Amino acid sequence: MDNKVEPRTLSGTMELLPKEQIKFNNMLDKIKNVYEKFGFLPLDTPIIELSEVLLAKAGGETEKQIYRFNKGDNDLCLRFDLTVPLAKYVSKNQNELAFPFRRYQIGKVYRGERPQKGRYREFYQCDIDIIGDDNLSVLNDAEMPSIIYNIFSELDFGDFTICINNRKILNGLFEELGLKDMQVDVMRIIDKIDKIGIENVKEEFRKINVPESIIQKIEEFLNISGSNSEKIEKLGNLKIENEIFKIGFEELKQVIEAAYMFGVPEKNINIDLKIARGLDYYTGTVYETILNDYKSLGSVCSGGRYDNLAEFYSNKKFPGVGISIGLTRLFYQLNEMNLIKEKDESMAQVLVTTVDNNFKEAVNVATKLRTKNIKTEIYLNDKKLKQKMKYADKLEIPYVLLVGGEELEKGEYVLKNMKTGEQLSVKKDSIIDSLRLQLDKI
């Protein structure tokens, strides 16, 4: 190619072919519909923000990943999550909003990571949060598992488990055991338990000079197992007197009990006392979601409770609870495993075309079908019938309506089922009903 630029996309961004895009949009719509069914309000904040505002809190790893640039007098950056823009929005509009403020936001965020398979620089997050303006009942924490349950039931990727913990339990335990100053190391070691086993975990604690009596307490804690109610019972039996621990324990009990009330089956909830989800943000309930058949994906929907959403913008405290789904990555992984099945990967439900390139009648009937909200494409180019059918095939449009020829003279169209090859003569006047009947069968 002379003087041509090679058409290509930045690595780490997702750009799909139409059939994949339809699948992606269907996933996104399912999530959105559940968020709306639970009465969350939509929010759409700008992707570009003033750096001073968006980076009020950021630092370290996050800041290195930011897309930041100047334009005119403005120091700008691309949002790297949907939480900081929410904090900004809530403090900016606190006098206009009704609290608790329940919002969902689905949009792209940006992180300048070194791209790897399945890691994205531009990706969709699907977030909901409930923000209080003073107190926020822990019952709100119990609504989140219900939302997660609805979403992953809709998405239909098999059994899944919502793992729940409360950060106060860990914090209280560490305080009780005198490990507060070394909790980063302690959590790092605990996180490895599934990989290296309890004995090696104990060994690692010894290496950082944790006394044997304390290690024994941690072991007791980590050994808690059984059903959710058994875990709660055993947790109570530890007889830990620390105040923070006791509050966390009560909150966890309430959240689990109320989550059942919210219709989440017991088998979909698992108290997992090891979950922390980072150390500096969440302050109470934390969630992770595991697809039981695809555990290697890690958590596909996570979140938790925080005390103070907007501390960098406002003196007022806004406690909140929320969850987030990283949709781009999730879609990529499930699609790679060929798990996203659609009953229908075409947009149009029917392709109207002529057998003789006399378009008037075809345009008429296409317009009529659209009036009845049937998704209709009309093939308007002067091609051979074979090519028109090939086109419908490639787009996987389920029905082709052939207009013209002898049939039209008899006042009929021919309706072809592209999967079975079956052809049906249909009276002109009853085309809407006939087509609806066929579409209902899919």
Added chain:
Amino acid sequence: MDNKVEPRTLSGTMELLPKEQIKFNNMLDKIKNVYEKFGFLPLDTPIIELSEVLLAKAGGETEKQIYRFNKGDNDLCLRFDLTVPLAKYVSKNQNELAFPFRRYQIGKVYRGERPQKGRYREFYQCDIDIIGDDNLSVLNDAEMPSIIYNIFSELDFGDFTICINNRKILNGLFEELGLKDMQVDVMRIIDKIDKIGIENVKEEFRKINVPESIIQKIEEFLNISGSNSEKIEKLGNLKIENEIFKIGFEELKQVIEAAYMFGVPEKNINIDLKIARGLDYYTGTVYETILNDYKSLGSVCSGGRYDNLAEFYSNKKFPGVGISIGLTRLFYQLNEMNLIKEKDESMAQVLVTTVDNNFKEAVNVATKLRTKNIKTEIYLNDKKLKQKMKYADKLEIPYVLLVGGEELEKGEYVLKNMKTGEQLSVKKDSIIDSLRLQLDKI
């Protein structure tokens, strides 16, 4: 505020309060639904692209407005329209796509303009295009007015006019009159006619030394008026023998005739021979859309036919036709004029709450309503009833379901219509039907 950052948004970006956001989303959904009804496939390209790729064509004014920056080794920019990404996508995926490729894309684009009232740096465009891989019948041009007609009928902002012209008519006329080399000046002067009148237009032509005989010809052309069929007749009577003019004339006739076939009423179409829509991109049919009661807004949906979508990426010719709606600006203007009326500006259809802060039954019924796809919010905080009602009022949620007290003991809930204040006792078991009945009345 000490050490707090003032929460604010970059000027020229739109960030709406929830009720406005609901209205915005409703507009967007209506446009999207029409695009899908016409069988267009969804597309979502990245917002960040490699500058070398995205700026293959750009120059001058456009390039100055680009948000461009480096990250690592990459020279990147934010997309400034949805057409260049489409050109890239089509040439990149030409072997995978089925042609004609009909796609819609709704997304944000970026222009670093000096912000003014109603001008945006980040704004939504809603585009559709039909791209052929060799020829593309002019009938496709006639489908566009039908799509515009469906959209603005749905949006319901009063009468509107789709103005149609064909660039070949202007190009052919200028060629015939020997004005080809000065067509930029000629178009600039013609564009002023509505403001300054025909006599002043003629005076301006004299100033740039256009001969009197040619000015007379232009006047004849500009004086063409009447119904669409009268305009076509008068255009034919000009007896212009230029080949390009004749092709444009035939195309225009076909497009107008076929647009009627596509169900667009004659009164919604107006041949406007002055429309050019820029000089270097469109090559045939061009469209503008005017809201009859709000002409000062200018064109709210424009587009046209082009011969060669992807010339900077591919040697292959991709002819296409498309239209675009600048949704952010349109929403801003109509909303400022208070023209966007919604029957319902809340997300939740019902707020479930307790009269006595005993939440179990409230959670049960909320879960039941959600199972039936009724958009349901539950008020979970321990507040006085008055505050709960105030909350529902502020969010304009049409119904509140009160759970608890004596009614619950009798097996009933109280359903309150928040607009009329009317209260209704409803049997627990028939709550779904009772609520549906009420919601249908709104």
